Amino acid sequence: MTQPAADAPEASATTPETTDAGAPPPGTPAEGSPATNTIPAAEPAEPAGTSPIPPGQLTATPGGRAANPLRDAADRRLPRVPEPCALVIFGVTGDLSRKKLIPAIYDLANRDLLPPGFVVLGFARRDWGDGEFEDVCREWAKSGARTQWREDAWERLSENIKFVAGSFDDDAAFDHLDATLKELHDEHGILGNAAFYLSIPPSLFPVVLNQIERTKMADTTTDGGWRRVVVEKPFGHDLESSKELNRLVDNVFSPENVFRIDHYLGKETVQNLLALRFANQLFEPIWNAHYVDSVQITMAEDVGIGTRAGFYDKTGTARDVIQNHLLQLLALAAMEEPVSFTADAIRTEKLKVLHATKPPADLEHDAIRGQYEQGWLAGQRVPGYLQEKDIPGDSTTETYAAIKLGIHTRRWAGVPFYVRAGKRLPRRVTEIAVLFKKAPHLPFANTDTEALGRNQLVIKVQPDEGMTLKFGSKVPGSAMEVRDVAMDFLYGEAFTESSPEAYERLILDVLVGDSTLFPNADEVEASWVVIDALEDFWQGTTPHKYRAGEWGPRAADEMLEREGRNWRRP
Numbered sequence: 001m002t003q004p005a006a007d008a009p010e011a012s013a014t015t016p017e018t019t020d021a022g023a024p025p026p027g028t029p030a031e032g033s034p035a036t037n038t039i040p041a042a043e044p045a046e047p048a049g050t051s052p053i054p055p056g057q058l059t060a061t062p063g064g065r066a067a068n069p070l071r072d073a074a075d076r077r078l079p080r081v082p083e084p085c086a087l088v089i090f091g092v093t094g095d096l097s098r099k100k101l102i103p104a105i106y107d108l109a110n111r112d113l114l115p116p117g118f119v120v121l122g123f124a125r126r127d128w129g130d131g132e133f134e135d136v137c138r139e140w141a142k143s144g145a146r147t148q149w150r151e152d153a154w155e156r157l158s159e160n161i162k163f164v165a166g167s168f169d170d171d172a173a174f175d176h177l178d179a180t181l182k183e184l185h186d187e188h189g190i191l192g193n194a195a196f197y198l199s200i201p202p203s204l205f206p207v208v209l210n211q212i213e214r215t216k217m218a219d220t221t222t223d224g225g226w227r228r229v230v231v232e233k234p235f236g237h238d239l240e241s242s243k244e245l246n247r248l249v250d251n252v253f254s255p256e257n258v259f260r261i262d263h264y265l266g267k268e269t270v271q272n273l274l275a276l277r278f279a280n281q282l283f284e285p286i287w288n289a290h291y292v293d294s295v296q297i298t299m300a301e302d303v304g305i306g307t308r309a310g311f312y313d314k315t316g317t318a319r320d321v322i323q324n325h326l327l328q329l330l331a332l333a334a335m336e337e338p339v340s341f342t343a344d345a346i347r348t349e350k351l352k353v354l355h356a357t358k359p360p361a362d363l364e365h366d367a368i369r370g371q372y373e374q375g376w377l378a379g380q381r382v383p384g385y386l387q388e389k390d391i392p393g394d395s396t397t398e399t400y401a402a403i404k405l406g407i408h409t410r411r412w413a414g415v416p417f418y419v420r421a422g423k424r425l426p427r428r429v430t431e432i433a434v435l436f437k438k439a440p441h442l443p444f445a446n447t448d449t450e451a452l453g454r455n456q457l458v459i460k461v462q463p464d465e466g467m468t469l470k471f472g473s474k475v476p477g478s479a480m481e482v483r484d485v486a487m488d489f490l491y492g493e494a495f496t497e498s499s500p501e502a503y504e505r506l507i508l509d510v511l512v513g514d515s516t517l518f519p520n521a522d523e524v525e526a527s528w529v530v531i532d533a534l535e536d537f538w539q540g541t542t543p544h545k546y547r548a549g550e551w552g553p554r555a556a557d558e559m560l561e562r563e564g565r566n567w568r569r570p
């Protein structure tokens, strides 16, 4: 009886993510896989008349939208078109604004989800007028938009795109900003409603918050409008600085008006994790230490640090993405069912998990840092981290981290949660893989139990959004041969609707005042407790090296191998 190699999912010929050689194109089922299947869509769940997709923009069919209790609850609770308002963006010339914020605002405008008179007010150090700023935004929107380009949609939006030049330490510039905002309130009927988006590095949050406080821009007593603040991640640099920031932000804005953004929570597949777990009977009974062997959460990026040397070298992978995105994924994957799908109930459950999440006892072997060296990616030679522009030649900042975490609860006792993230890895992929224990007994004569892989449920966050279930199946033929196969659910095949970009959804949530998808101060602080323990240990150490284009340093592989496990090759 022939069997695939040990823990065979990594090597099975029937699965789409089986080799190191790279991924299949998005939406491609495993070639020749007899067991590849699509789970059909559930009953339509969108209430009549609430579809956010206007005619002619995106394909939308009435049926086939699977229920997402989280989103649908919010849809019922709040109108999805905001009141007239302004969005003030600090750091509007930065990378995030160019790649994500301006395109997302255009997409919202194109979907008719912005209110009449909606104003974008950019603040930055460039010596630009409104016209120049608008030209730049047009270029960014055109190259980054998800929805089709419509000149008329842009024209309508761009009438209300304004710019104020200045530095964050310049009182006069903030007085000018305040005056401009007041004028716009009158001109556009925005009634004082404004959201302040801090698209800036965390070290600059305090100076901007102090300026907002000094100018009383957050004060609603005279106009009765609302004022909200959006703070980008990472929220602080460690536990102490995040507490200080929380105090500062609470001085200026009331808690319900503080939106700590973590764009991973705006991703469709991340929200679907809750639907998967709590809208089905199938998974929850086996979602615990009795059945689960381990969980692997991977966020791999093929890109390097781009133009963000200044930010990245002070931050590193653990603070940049593990403290926020990956610990949020872990919390959603591990939490108990919330008593309702409200912001508070979900945060309560996530917080319990974060409090119970502990760094490994053996930090030296189970908390691995890496830094990429020169290598090859997609046929291109790419420089090492230390050769990147503006990175000091002796930097010890990590561009990769792999950590074994434990969740000290009855449900998860003894189940390792391996999280890893890195830049310049072979491909961009984020996934949560739940690996189940092996069957305790196989009734087939001569079956090599070691050779059969573990059942796996893989939630593919991006880019091939969907889910894969791996299990053993009989190979056709006279012999009783069992081999691992994969059953795929792909968003692109199951639904005709396209997913909004995370920033589209989250900006809209800010404007309508829905904080369901935003972590609160307690969650942020609990996450820093975990990260601080790792950072303290790493202090003064040098990261392991890995070649750009490889799956991280050897030490990260050894971390799992010591326990008889392997990383999945996504």
Ligand SMILES: NC(=O)C1=CN([C@@H]2O[C@H](COP(=O)(O)OP(=O)(O)OC[C@H]3O[C@@H](n4cnc5c(N)ncnc54)[C@H](OP(=O)(O)O)[C@@H]3O)[C@@H](O)[C@H]2O)C=CC1
Residues within 6 Å of the ligand: 090, 091, 092, 093, 094, 095, 096, 097, 099, 123, 124, 125, 126, 166, 167, 168, 169, 198, 199, 200, 201, 202, 204, 232, 233, 234, 263, 308, 311
């Ligand atoms: N980039 C990304 O992919 C993501 C970023 N984020 C988060 O978003 C935030 C912003 O990141 P990113 O856009 O990459 O950062 P950038 O470094 O690209 O942009 C920083 C912005 O801040 C402005 N700025 C800096 N100092 C001052 C000052 N003294 N006065 C006025 N403006 C100033 C810069 O203006 P100037 O042009 O004049 O220098 C620039 O517009 C960070 O918290 C980051 O963690 C979150 C998710 C993804």
Ligand SMILES: O=C1O[C@H](COP(=O)(O)O)[C@@H](O)[C@H](O)[C@H]1O
Residues within 6 Å of the ligand: 263, 301, 320, 321, 430
């Ligand atoms: O928050 C961040 O996320 C991006 C990756 O976002 P994704 O949505 O493309 O997965 C990462 O590149 C950046 O370093 C980090 O700050």
